[in-house]
């Protein structure tokens with residue numbers, strides 16, 4: 443008998459016990475058929491499973507990939523879903539991964555929820571997830587949801603859901619074709635979309651992400667990195683009110699408030715007819731003439747509130 447023999451025997455006994463427990467769990471505890479309803483974006487899927495396995499396993503088996511880097515050991519915290527009904531109490535192993543807000547939103551780790559009865563869950567869509575990441579400034583490329591789908595096929599279901607016209611499809615196809623040979627096509631594609639639509643519409647980004655065969659979250663990450671891209675439609679004429687120290691002390695704030703009132707919009711928004719966008723800037727570089735505002739390329743120094751109407755009338 444060697445030094446290792448007792449260790450091997452104990453390991454074998456533990457292995458046998460684990461196998462027996464797993465078999466007993468499957469055979470003796472019969473959870474029966476359970477219905478899983480999954481909401482994602484505006485999509486809803488429903489499938490019936492034989493209860494007993496963790497939710498993460500059942501989702502994966504049914505073609506819904508929820509990210510996991512720990513393989514279901516409840517150590518990575520990536521497999522978060524919102525449980526709308528069913529699923530029992532939150533476990534201590536899950537609690538440590540959840541913020542207060544997430545707990546209030548009934549978030550659970552899909553690998554820890556065992557499917558014992560009907561269960562209804564919501565999986566955040568790409569943008570919700572990415573926006574959350576951008577807000578918290580902790581982007582992690584691994585932290586995203588994926589739905590598997592047939593390769594290379596633009597799903598009918600998705601096309602219907604997007605609010606895009608045939609003209610949009612043609613425009614996007616033209617932009618992609620133009621940059622097909624570019625070594626890094628993503629930024630030029632985003633630039634062209636931004637130029638064409640005056641901003642980056644969400645549905646157009648979804649379409650482009652699909653055609654580029656890349657996750658929407660990646661496209662969104664790149665778009666949020668560059669200030670040149672905007673997610674709100676911009677007006678044809680951009681008014682920038684300088685809020686740098688020199689302009690601020692000479693009435694920049696009052697000019698801004700008056701511009702908001704006259705245009706009927708808040709800063710960083712565009713008028714409904716898309717004639718104007720209102721922005722602030724931290725210094726235009728003409729502090730000697732403060733307060734300063736700019737309208738498109740024109741700088742207006744020593745600006746007085748009663749000059750506003752005149753310069754607004756100057757443009758179409």
Ligand code: FES
Nearest residue numbers: 510516518519553
């Ligand atoms: S898969 Fe890692 S925590 Fe659930």
Ligand code: FES
Nearest residue numbers: 684686689726729
């Ligand atoms: S602070 Fe306004 S132009 Fe410099």
